[in-house]
Amino acid sequence: MSTSDGPGPELSSRLGYLLKHARLRLDELYTNALRPYGIDGRELGVLLALAGHEPASQQQAAQRLGIDRTTMVALLDTLQGKGLVSRHPDANDRRRNVVELTDAGRKTLSQAIEASDDAERALLAPLTPQAARHLRTALQTIVTHPDS
Template structure:
């Protein structure tokens, strides 16, 4: 039965999770992918666009478009790399830090709601097992 195939189960679990996280992030004006970029950029040292793309495993063109969008929302700022003017360093703005904090809390709550059908130990175990797989 195809409903028991792992690909089917993972895909549909992700779709259900998105039904929780999408609305949770709406008040913050970002989606899950944008929040992931903010999360990667939240480091003590600014990252280049390329470094952020590598960490997220997305191509450079997609990252440039995402940074353009986040910059338009005043969540990140870019500046030339001090040693290589061909590179842009990207940093969170204060508004970006607030969005990451508040949006992250909203996603945490949405994930708890998504996992509410599971016993707490099962939910923790699911996270552990998925982490092992990736």
């Protein structure tokens, strides 16, 4: 490989470049891993956000994921069309839609978690187990402390 084939050290040492390309690689691995279950990485995120809590409103789910209301409605429309979530008015507040996983959604989520875990292991395979743990911990710190 000649020096003109890659981005060069000026670019390939930059954090933005590295994070972007690691994310692109993970997206590719997720796409391949989740394809058999008929969902993508964003849809998996919604299913995970819904599964870990009491039935949530569309707004609560959007806040958990840090996405806007319009995007959440589109994702939920897609997941509802696939039979993975259901929406119904809240019994205590008819203005609020409650979103829940269906039985098919819970089954898909279980299978998709295993597949996405395999994708993450593939991404982290070049690292030692300790380095992989450190990377995950460092990224969690950055994400959970944005003002630091």
